[in-house]
Amino acid sequence: MSTPTGFMEYRRELPADRDPLERIKDWEEFHAHMSEDQLRTQGARCMDCGTPYCHTGIEMTGGASGCPVNNLIPEWNNLVYRGLWREALDRLHKTNNFPEFTGRVCPAPCEGSCTVGLIGDSVTIKTIEQAIIDKGFDEGWVTPQPPKVRTGKKVAVVGSGPAGLAAAAQLNKAGHLVTVYERADRIGGLLTYGIPTMKLDKAVVQRRVDLLAAEGVEFVSNTEIGKDIAAPELLNGFDAVVLCGGATKARDVNMEGRELNGIMPAMDYLNGTIKSYLDSGLADGNYVNAEGKDVIVIGGGDTGTDCVATALRHGCKSITQFGTHAKAPLERDPINNPWPQFPNVYTLDYAQEEAKALFGDDPRAFSVLTKKFVGDGNGNVKELHTINIERTVDETGRKIYKEIPGTERVWKADLVLIAVGFEGPENTLIDQFGLEQDRRSNVKAAYGKYRTNVEKVFAAGDMRRGQSLVVWAINEGREAAREIDKYLMGSSVLP
Known part of the structure; x- marks a missing residue:
């Protein structure tokens, strides 16, 4: 291991993201970077555990535990601590073809299974992973490696x-x-x-x-x-x-008013913006623009979160994200969400952080069920009607939703994005x-x-x-x- 007392000597640190109010003005990546000295210090917090759950890659009672590609995490953490970046890159590529992707977009179940997380803050595994591969490209270490022999198949x-x-x-x-x-x-x-x-x-x-x-x-x-x-x-x-x-195949919602204009699948909205941005920097206008609109996102997952971030960059008037799930607790539930499962706790993802900075609050509305859409008389969506719900699980594991009388509400909406899964x-x-x-x-x-x-x-x-x-x-x-x-x-x- 790097140092036997690293997890006690050093605190967990993450790279400082770009300011939310600045980054919503462009479409560039929002993460900043850490210095090599900072990364070596973070690598020193890894204890090379006897059973490193961080790279087990298993599913336990419906929850993810560890890295699905079985990254050799303690090994490359130690190599980074020692300054052996080229060797760390070789270890990383042994298990993961594309660490530059996972280092950016993976929710890091490895960190949720880190043993240090049992008594404090987990090792910054994802940050170190991205740093290794980015340095590998910067240094010219990642080069084409065609096979020496072809099979003809x-x-x-x-x-x-x-x-x-x-x-x-x-x-x-x-x-x-x-x-x-x-x-x-x-x-x-x-x-x-x-x-x-x-x-x-x-x-x-x-x-x-x-x-x-x-x-x-x-x-x-x-x-x-x-x-x-x-x-x-x-x-x-x-x-x-x-x-x-x-x-x-996107899942849709089947309810009164679904046929109204201004209601669309989330992926159509996201992909239209991405393609227009790649084709012309959005100059061609071939996308649905949320500028000046009251936007509702139905769905509390990653796709819904990406819709929030995209609408903010369009310049929406307001943004709200509905989720049928309850607000997560601040700390892990040791009974229903034990270590080494990925911790289901309340956090602000990048888009919610941006919305809070711009509008003053988390844009998510929890335990909300949409009942119907209402139009403006010209075929366009004008508002959503919702009710709060309580979700329970019966003895068979089936989720049951119970509406709470008296919690009905009407929300203004010019654009509704359906992000309820696939x-x-x-x-x-x-x-x-x-x-x-x-x-x-x-x-x-x-x-x-x-x-x-x-x-x-x-x-x-x-x-x-x-x-x-x-x-x-x-x-x-x-x-x-x-x-x-x-x-x-x-x-x-x-x-």
Whole structure:
């Protein structure tokens, strides 16, 4: 370990984010950086525990625990403390193909499982991870590493999000000829269209895509499998196919007034802004602008939070984010949310911090259920009617919502964004390939095997597991690549 008493000698520190009132004026990443001396000090707080739960990557009674890609966290924390940054980068890349993505957008379940967090503040794992990979690029240590030998086997990867890119990277490393198909005009899947630029600069995504291309991965954009290329044609042209198309079917709300103008899916709103920004710096106007509008976001998750941040940068008049869940406690519940699960505690994410700085309060309204939308007489939404609810869980684990009489309220709204999750993958590919689905409509393929009911077709990421984290998608893409390599070659040296 770095120093046996590091966690007692040094306090947890995080890089200072840019001022909220300044950063909402642009679309740049909002995180600042720490000095190398500060990072070495933070690395010294890692105790190299006998059982380092930070990298276990398991799910415990519905809660995440540790890093899904099993990052060797104590090892690279120690190497950073010792100033051995190049060696730390090598350790980091052993388990994670894209630490520049997870270091920016992952909620860091590793930190929630840090042993130091049992008696104080956890190690700043995510910050150190990003610092290692950013330094690696800055120093020119991250260079194309094409395979020395090609197997001649051809693999098609459908979808260029984190699962697809991870699968492509690993399969290419094994020497296979990999072609990645993406229906959008840019490669990256939700890394490009889905996560706003202030959380993940698209130049960071493109830098990795360019690196993979230099290593021999072929990328084909503007091509939708199932429409531009039929499923049988793809099967005939490749030795294996891995489906990483994501869980892109947005869940909607079915209630009075849903047909009114000004009510739209959150991802349409986010992606319209992202594309316009990338195409023209928003000059083309090809996006829904929240400027001067009273905006309501229905949904308390990450997508809803990104909508809040985007609306603020548009210059909205007001912003409110509804969640059906109750306000989280200030401290971890030791019974229902024990260590080493990810702690469910009250925090301000970047967008809520920005809204509070601008409007004076957390924009979230907790335990709120929308009852109906009301129009202005011209087909446009004018207001929402809500009621507060109490959520309980019955003996079977089913969530039950009970309305609280007397808590009815009317909210002004010019723009309503629906961010209540996703129902699973779209059916075009599933139907054409004749794939079996699980009870949640995801492609049926056992975790750890990733094989579907169709010969030589595999599935990974959100398309297989449902809506989840970027780090879980990377995990599944890597593991699916290993199984495909076994299928093609009889064995595999991939991790």
